Structure formats: structure tokens, C-alpha cells
Amino acid sequence: MYGAVGSPVNTGGEGIIPSRRWEAWREGIEDFEYLHRLQTLIDATKAAGVTTAAVDQAERTLHDALHTVLSRRADPETVQQARRKITEAVIALETAASAG
Numbered sequence: 001m002y003g004a005v006g007s008p009v010n011t012g013g014e015g016i017i018p019s020r021r022w023e024a025w026r027e028g029i030e031d032f033e034y035l036h037r038l039q040t041l042i043d044a045t046k047a048a049g050v051t052t053a054a055v056d057q058a059e060r061t062l063h064d065a066l067h068t069v070l071s072r073r074a075d076p077e078t079v080q081q082a083r084r085k086i087t088e089a090v091i092a093l094e095t096a097a098s099a100g
Contacts, residue, residue: 041093054096061089
């Protein structure tokens with residue numbers, strides 16, 4: 001991060017300007033939160049004794065996303081696709097949980 005004094009760009013009065021590293025760190029934290037949320041939903045649904053196609057799909061999505069992203073770390077499109085699939089799985093499980 002840059003302070004306002006050492007920043008290579010106009011800070012517009014901001015005291016701290018995020019760097020690319022900090023942005024990547026933030027995105028990593030958000031990715032972890034989504035992965036954790038999906039795993040928590042899967043675990044809670046199973047603990048409630050519910051086994052549905054949505055749970056099975058969510059488990060596959062979680063496993064596939066982790067495997068694919070870790071095997072193609074340098075491909076930003078792979079990461080974006082995994083984020084979309086994980087988000088869709090979270091929404092599907094939350095929807096199924098609220099309906100049942």
C-alpha cells in the first residue's frame with residue numbers, strides 16, 4: 001500500500017491507496033469466505049438429514065472448483081468461472097434450504 005505522500009498517482013485526499021497485492025489479498029479472503037460458506041451450507045444440510053440433488057451438485061462444484069483453480073492458477077478466466085459456479089451453488093443451497 002502507498003501512503004498519500006509516496007503514491008505514484010493522485011490520491012484525491014485518501015490517506016492510504018491500495019496496491020495490487022492488497023487487492024489480490026482482499027480477493028483471496030473473499031474467495032475463502034465463499035468456499036467456507038458453501039462448505040458450511042453443505043454440512044448443515046447434511047446434518048439436517050437432507051440429501052438433495054442441490055447438495056450433491058454443491059459438493060461436486062466445491063471439489064471441481066478447488067481442483068480446477070489449483071491446477072490452473074495462472075488462468076484468470078478459470079478463477080472467474082469457479083467464482084460464478086460457487087456463487088450459484090451457494091444460492092441454490094440457500095434457496096433449497098428456505099423452501100424446505
